[in-house]
Amino acid sequence: MPVQVEGELYYTIPKCLKSFELASDALALARKRHYSTGLRYRTRQVLFKREEVDAIRQFANRLVPIELGAGDAQLGLFRRGSQQEES
Numbered sequence: 370m371p372v373q374v375e376g377e378l379y380y381t382i383p384k385c386l387k388s389f390e391l392a393s394d395a396l397a398l399a400r401k402r403h404y405s406t407g408l409r410y411r412t413r414q415v416l417f418k419r420e421e422v423d424a425i426r427q428f429a430n431r432l433v434p435i436e437l438g439a440g441d442a443q444l445g446l447f448r449r450g451s452q453q454e455e456s
Contacts, residue, residue, distance in 0.1 A: 372416060379408070379416035389422055395429035402428075 371378040385391050400406055405421035417425070 372410065372414070374410070374416075377418065379410070379418060380422055381414050381416060382407075385417060385422055385425070389426055391422075391426060391429055396425060399425040399428045 371380050371384065373379075380388070382396065385396060386393055405417055405425055407415040407417045407421065410416050
């Protein structure tokens with residue numbers, strides 16, 4: 370059940386995790402990156418508005434394209450290391 374403060378509905382962290390199917394690490398990362406830090410209520414609970422929960426869900430469910438060839442530079446590090454060991 371959301372908490373109502375001055376006519377506005379807010380959601381606690383456990384409610385966000387359960388009802389909106391958010392992973393705790395996604396919520397923590399979204400808060401760290403300031404998508405939404407939440408508000409502290411008098412019971413010391415962290416509360417989020419529905420819009421903030423939606424923004425966190427969008428962050429958690431984002432799709433990021435894979436950069437092809439990005440691993441080639443790192444692969445070169447391994448190749449150089451093995452060549453030095455053979456010498």
